[in-house]
Structure formats: C-alpha cells, structure tokens
Amino acid sequence: MEWWGAEWRSNNQLDGDCRYIMHERGMPIVFRTRQEARHWINEKYGCIRHRKDLRSEPHGWRMPKALRIDVTVKAHR
Secondary structure: OOEEEEEEEEEEOOOEEEEEEOEEOOEEOOEOOHHHHHHHHHHHHHHHHHOHHHHOOOOOEEEEEEEEEOOOOOOOO
16 A cells, blocks of 8 residues: 655755654654645645745755655564
8 A cells, every 4th residue: 555654854054954754753644645645734834835934044944745655564572
C-alpha cells in the first residue's frame, strides 16, 4: 500500500538546510493519498506561503511537502 507523509523544510544561516518527516507524539503523520497530505499541509501550514517574515531569516521556513513514504511494521518479542 502507498502511504504519504509531510516533509518539514527550512533553510536558514544558523541551522542550514533542515528536512524531516513531520510527526506527532513520536509517530510520523501518514495519509492514504497525496491529496489528503496536501490538504492537511494547507490547513495547518498554509500561512507560511503568505508570510514573508517566516520565510526569511532567522526562520527560513518553507511550505511542507507531501512525499511518498514506506511504512515498515516490526514485531519485537
């Protein structure tokens, strides 16, 4: 099955280029479709698109991106 997630992106002078899979409570946020992921990103982080103060230094935030992810489930005994 194909799963989708959201990738956080920022680029500033202090931290450089930062990218990671967005998560809540230590678990990645996953969606069944790319459209669901994009909708969630726009709902939660759409303001970044219009906020020059967040996109410039010192923040350097970029709109998160929907990306296909592989989910692996392992059982530990």
